[in-house]
Amino acid sequence: xxxxxxxxxxxxxxxxxxxxxxxxxxxxxxxxxxxxxxxxxxxxxxxxxxxxxxxxxxxxxxxxxxxxxxxxxxxxxxxxxxxxxxxxxxxxxxxxxxxxxxxxxxxxxxxxxxxxxxxxxxxxxxxxxxxxxxxxxxxxxxxxxxxxxxxxxxxxxxxxxxxxxxxxxxxxxxxxxxxxxxxxxxxxxxxxxxxxxxxxxxxxxxxxxxxxxxxxxxxxxxxxxxxxxxxxxxxxxxxxxxxxxxxxxxxxxxxxxxxxxxxxxxxxxxxxxxxxxxxxxxxxxxxxxxxxxxxxxxxxxxxxxxxxxxxxxxxxxxxxxxxxxxxxxxxxxxxxxxxxxxxxxxxxxxxxxxxxxxxxxxxxxxxxxxxxxxxxxxxxxxxxxxxxxxxxxxxxxxxxxxxxxxxxxxxxxxxxx
Amino acid sequence: xxxxxxxxxxxxxxxxxxxxxxxxxxxxxxxxxxxxxxxxxxxxxxxxxxxxxxxxxxxxxxxxxxxxxxxxxxxxxxxxxxxxxxxxxxxxxxxx
Numbered sequence: 454x455x456x457x458x459x460x461x462x463x464x465x466x467x468x469x470x471x472x473x474x475x476x477x478x479x480x481x482x483x484x485x486x487x488x489x490x491x492x493x494x495x496x497x498x499x500x501x502x503x504x505x506x507x508x509x510x511x512x513x514x515x516x517x518x519x520x521x522x523x524x525x526x527x528x529x530x531x532x533x534x535x536x537x538x539x540x541x542x543x544x545x546x547x548x549x550x551x552x553x554x555x556x557x558x559x560x561x562x563x564x565x566x567x568x569x570x571x572x573x574x575x576x577x578x579x580x581x582x583x584x585x586x587x588x589x590x591x592x593x594x595x596x597x598x599x600x601x602x603x604x605x606x607x608x609x610x611x612x613x614x615x616x617x618x619x620x621x622x623x624x625x626x627x628x629x630x631x632x633x634x635x636x637x638x639x640x641x642x643x644x645x646x647x648x649x650x651x652x653x654x655x656x657x658x659x660x661x662x663x664x665x666x667x668x669x670x671x672x673x674x675x676x677x678x679x680x681x682x683x684x685x686x687x688x689x690x691x692x693x694x695x696x697x698x699x700x701x702x703x704x705x706x707x708x709x710x711x712x713x714x715x716x717x718x719x720x721x722x723x724x725x726x727x728x729x730x731x732x733x734x735x736x737x738x739x740x741x742x743x744x745x746x747x748x749x750x751x752x753x754x755x756x757x758x759x760x761x762x763x764x765x766x767x768x769x770x771x772x773x774x775x776x777x778x779x780x781x782x783x784x785x786x787x788x789x790x791x792x793x794x795x796x797x798x799x800x801x802x803x804x805x806x807x808x809x810x811x812x813x814x815x816x817x818x819x820x821x822x823x824x825x826x827x828x829x830x831x832x833x834x835x836x837x838x839x840x841x842x843x844x845x846x847x848x849x850x851x852x853x854x855x856x857x858x859x860x861x862x863x864x865x866x867x868x869x870x
Numbered sequence: 871x872x873x874x875x876x877x878x879x880x881x882x883x884x885x886x887x888x889x890x891x892x893x894x895x896x897x898x899x900x901x902x903x904x905x906x907x908x909x910x911x912x913x914x915x916x917x918x919x920x921x922x923x924x925x926x927x928x929x930x931x932x933x934x935x936x937x938x939x940x941x942x943x944x945x946x947x948x949x950x951x952x953x954x955x956x957x958x959x960x961x962x963x964x965x966x
Contacts, residue, residue: 777901784897803952805898805944821940823895823947837947841939853939856902859911863904 479504479794482563482573483546484553484732486510486538488517488776489764490579491868492783494546497577500791507571508541509563511552515869518637519776520861521606522644525614526651528814534606536869556736558757575790576760578738578745579783580730581605582636582774585743588726589629589702596704600721603644604636616720617648622656624719627709629699632666634744635727636765636774639671639820643810644722646676649684650813662716663690664709665697671773672810672820672840679812699723729766736760744768749831750801751793752786761786770830771822778806780864801826803834809857817853893955895948906966917963924957925950 479501483494486508494508514537523529538548549571555564556576563571584602586593592600601613617626626648630641645663652659661684670676680688691697696713702723709716709723728743738745738754745762746755749769754760763786764779772778781804789799806822822838824831841853903916916924930936931945938945948956 777898780901781898784892784900788892788897801894802897803894803947805895805901805947807902807940807944819940821943823944834947837943837945839943849939855912856939859913860902863909863911863913864901866904866906866909867900 479574480572481506481575481577481790482509482571483507483577483579484509484563485579485581485730485764486512486515486541486548487579487581487764487779488864488868489581489779489783490577491515491538491541492780493577493579493763493787494541495544495868496784496787497790498544498546500787501794502545504791504794505547506545507547507549508538509549509551509553509565509571510538511550511566513537513550516606516610517776517861517865518604518606518640519864520858521603521610522640522647523811523814524606524610525603525617525644526647527614527618528647531607531611534610536865538869540870553732554735556732556760558737558760561759574759574794576736577786577790578730578733578736578760578762578766579764579779580732581765582727583730585726585728589631589699589723591702591704592723592725596702597723599704599707600702600718600723602723602725604640604724604727613720613722617651620656620659620719623658624656624660625717626652626659626661626720626722627716627718628661628663628722628724629702629709630663630665630667630670630724631726632698634768634774635724637808638773638775639676639808639810641665641724642670642672642676643812644724645688645690646679646684646810646812647814648722649680649688653684653687657687659687661688663688663697664699664711664716665690665692666699667697668692668694671808672818674843675818675840676810676812678843679816679818683813683816729762733762733766738762739766742768749826749829751789751799752782753789761790770824771833772804772806772824772831773808773822775806775808776864777808777860778804780868781805804831806838807860809853809860811854811857812850815854816847816850817855817857818850819853819856893952893959895952896956896959899956899960915965916960918965919957919960921954921957921961924960925953928953928957 517534551565603609603613699709701710729739733739747767752761763782765774785802792799809819818841823834928945931941
């Protein structure tokens with residue numbers, strides 16, 4: 454009896470010391486260095502400085518999508534969107550400038566393009582979106598060179614900018630907007646607004662048509678009211694119910710085909726259907742929708758244990774695919790992982806999303822949401838959130854444009870500087 | 871040995887206290903409210919602020935007494951109790 458107690462005590466002590474060692478030396482691999490991944494890597498180190506954190510990202514720098522619509526119309530340089538990883542490294546994160554090519558969820562290891570194998574205790578996937586090539590018939594990778602999507606900032610942004618600059622006055626710009634869900638729900642409409650502003654300013658005889666696979670979109674009331682005021686006769690939005698859904702595109706002819714019409718564009722911007730970045734499928738964390746269902750408290754995958762998914766790739770209810778949401782989710786996920794590693798239970802968070810759009814350079818509007826966990830999903834807190842007031846004076850719109858820029862400086866500062 | 875393990879467990883717990891004790895909602899604030907007081911932003915930092923004043927500000931945003939662009943919409947998502955926990959947490963953070 455005494456002996457058994459002694460053995461029990463010894464093995465319990467051994468187990469405890471192993472747990473303690475595992476805690477101090479736990480290995481976390483984060484795949485993807487955007488708003489979600491870079492935030493997670495830094496906040497994991499802050500939550501517990503003894504964590505061994507590696508950020509896997511093939512690009513040496515990140516090009517941010519928010520405000521890239523300003524780059525399209527010459528209001529901003531692409532360089533203002535570019536951020537490196539020096540500050541992430543300075544926080545003690547190892548940065549592997551490599552693509553992750555394979556994930557073994559049972560052996561818990563990530564293989565990189567150069568053959569390096571990284572074992573992990575917890576894996577955080579933040580791969581953002583991939584374009585679902587050919588989901589819109591005719592729209593493959595080659596087509597994006599003629600009809601840019603510009604939905605991942607960088608060369609695509611510059612290509613669309615050059616096309617807009619080269620277009621003659623009196624030309625036709627056509628934007629194709631996808632069905633939900635997709636990255637940055639108000640993004641197509643901010644883009645339409647700023648392109649309309651550019652045309653009105655520089656090429657006033659031109660026209661812009663938005664062909665939409667939806668009847669409703671984010672901040673719709675504010676956008677449509679502003680369009681009527683600022684861009685009458687210039688910007689036309691065609692909803693799903695009026696034949697707005699693009700069924701196919703032909704890059705050779707630069708045409709977009711709906712049920713009722715074939716639109717021949719001078720500049721065609723196809724914002725195509727999307728899904729979680731490819732590594733999510735490789736890891737087995739995406740479902741039939743192409744996105745990754747996760748627990749709303751820890752952001753751990755519903756499909757694979759020890760793998761967390763944050764940012765645009767993840768789905769957990771009402772929280773939209775925005776940079777603000779990605780950053781907020783990453784901070785919650787980092788804290789949850791630190792808590793799980795010390796054997797405790799993470800508390801439910803109550804995150805926020807805030808998202809600004811510019812309708813013109815000095816005209817900002819916003820949407821906000823507060824979310825809580827209900828039935829395993831993040832759900833809008835009733836009575837909170839919503840869009841800017843419909844009847845706000847110009848000073849309020851100008852203030853929100855200022856806050857939009859301040860938000861970009863603040864969030865990129867927290868994530869990359 | 872047991873004392874050593876207990877001390878080790880305590881030190882591990884102390885290291886993770888920072889993020890683990892962050893109350894519901896607080897993690898989202900720094901998306902707009904910069905942690906660094908040097909950040910170029912008209913949005914004020916929250917770290918090191920008097921918790922009672924933060925709670926009062928949130929209550930005024932919620933009631934509409936204090937004009938706002940977006941904080942009125944966000945404040946309505948939190949109770950006084952939740953706001954107090956967030957304010958206490960920010961009050962205890964050092965300004966960076």
